Amino acid sequence: MDKQKVVLAYSGGLDTSVAIQWLRERHDLDVVALAIDVGQLRQDLEMVREKALGIGAVESIVRDVKTEYVDDFVSKALQANALYENKYPLVSALSRPIIVKHLVEEAHRQGAHYIAHGCTGKGNDQVRFEVGIMALDPDLGVLAPVRDWGMTREESMEYAKERGIPVPTTSESPYSIDDNLWGRAIECGVLEDPWTEPPEDIYVMTSAARTAADESEYVEISFREGLPVALDGRIMGLEEIVTGLNDVAGSHGFGRIDMIENRLVGLKSREIYEVPGALALIEAHKALEDVCLERDLLHYKLGVEQKWAELVYNGLWFSPLKEALDGFIESTQQLVTGDVKLRFFKGSCVVVGRRSDYSLYDYELATYDEADTFDHAASKGFIDLWGLPTKVWAHQRKRAGHEGEV
Numbered sequence: 424m425d426k427q428k429v430v431l432a433y434s435g436g437l438d439t440s441v442a443i444q445w446l447r448e449r450h451d452l453d454v455v456a457l458a459i460d461v462g463q464l465r466q467d468l469e470m471v472r473e474k475a476l477g478i479g480a481v482e483s484i485v486r487d488v489k490t491e492y493v494d495d496f497v498s499k500a501l502q503a504n505a506l507y508e509n510k511y512p513l514v515s516a517l518s519r520p521i522i523v524k525h526l527v528e529e530a531h532r533q534g535a536h537y538i539a540h541g542c543t544g545k546g547n548d549q550v551r552f553e554v555g556i557m558a559l560d561p562d563l564g565v566l567a568p569v570r571d572w573g574m575t576r577e578e579s580m581e582y583a584k585e586r587g588i589p590v591p592t593t594s595e596s597p598y599s600i601d602d603n604l605w606g607r608a609i610e611c612g613v614l615e616d617p618w619t620e621p622p623e624d625i626y627v628m629t630s631a632a633r634t635a636a637d638e639s640e641y642v643e644i645s646f647r648e649g650l651p652v653a654l655d656g657r658i659m660g661l662e663e664i665v666t667g668l669n670d671v672a673g674s675h676g677f678g679r680i681d682m683i684e685n686r687l688v689g690l691k692s693r694e695i696y697e698v699p700g701a702l703a704l705i706e707a708h709k710a711l712e713d714v715c716l717e718r719d720l721l722h723y724k725l726g727v728e729q730k731w732a733e734l735v736y737n738g739l740w741f742s743p744l745k746e747a748l749d750g751f752i753e754s755t756q757q758l759v760t761g762d763v764k765l766r767f768f769k770g771s772c773v774v775v776g777r778r779s780d781y782s783l784y785d786y787e788l789a790t791y792d793e794a795d796t797f798d799h800a801a802s803k804g805f806i807d808l809w810g811l812p813t814k815v816w817a818h819q820r821k822r823a824g825h826e827g828e829v
């Protein structure tokens with residue numbers, strides 16, 4: 424009888440390589456390895472594909488989903504100005520749901536009953552994988568070999584050597600790194616001491632501000648309905664815009680984050696991120712919204728943005744609330760069309776100009792010059808009524824013998 428199948432989210436690293444053998448040995452399953460290309464830097468995915476076959480996967484697939492990733496995931500994060508804890512643009516949190524989607528599709532195609540991932544038991548990613556899989560197909564079984572086997576790194580190296588699985592030969596980076604088009608996350612090693620300044624050599628997308636160019640550089644980003652469509656007047660696809668901005672912003676030393684973050688599983692962790700393009704785009708998008716969104720909508724959206732980021736961080740991309748908030752966010756973007764000018768210089772990114780055909784900024788209302796059309800006299804009545812409840816209350820407080828406290 425044919426063995427049952429498992430589709431494994433494969434990265435080519437030691438853990439998921441050992442997992443191929445482990446799933447065969449311990450669970451007696453045929454392993455289909457699936458590597459998803461979301462724009463990881465410095466990875467030869469053809470080698471990754473062959474490696475899985477060499478270890479004993481019955482099939483090994485590499486799927487390039489970059490276009491889908493920017494169109495359906497990055498674009499939503501940008502329109503939501505999504506920053507978890509007001510800082511982190513969801514790099515890993517954003518890529519997990521698209522990986523999950525392709526794992527589930529592949530499981531269906533293969534008639535597999537299981538999906539496996541290589542996450543440990545301590546992070547957010549295990550939650551994102553498993554809750555995502557539940558949402559898309561609650562009948563699929565999930566296996567988490569790395570969480571289950573409880574081997575230290577040395578033990579898994581030993582396990583790999585005994586079974587002829589290639590182990591990293593060069594002295595491997597002491598960091599745990601995850602990256603995609605939207606940025607790069609770096610953790611572990613010396614970074615686990617929150618007092619230790621990150622060593623310069625962990626960075627690959629961003630230069631140090633002090634060695635960055637001595638000249639500032641301006642970039643104009645054009646948006647249409649909340650999405651960037653051109654850089655410096657040149658029409659481009661979103662993927663090209665993101666990678667282009669990663670280069671420009673990164674070369675000026677912009678886009679590094681060093682933060683303590685609250686993981687869903689309850690612990691705080693020290694995280695370093697390189698997110699030059701993501702942060703520059705979010706800054707620009709916010710600046711355009713400042714002129715295009717009506718006040719109440721803008722203020723309300725700020726709360727929605729925070730909730731959206733939290734849901735996605737917490738593994739609830741595929742959830743009814745997140746989907747409903749998508750609907751809200753999309754409807755806010757109808758008139759977010761126009762241009763934003765950014766200036767990069769030695770680690771900074773500053774918005775220096777914004778314009779839109781739909782701008783709600785009205786010069787004649789805002790100016791202090793002669794062109795002023797704002798009705799100054801109307802402010803008197805406005806303040807009287809706006810302040811009325813406060814005034815009535817102040818009278819009562821005074822009558823009760825309490826003077827205003829300052």
Ligand code: ARG
Binds near residue numbers: 513547548599608684
């Ligand atoms: N702390 C970040 C998050 O939860 C980054 C996780 C990076 N993942 C990794 N396997 N290194 O989104």
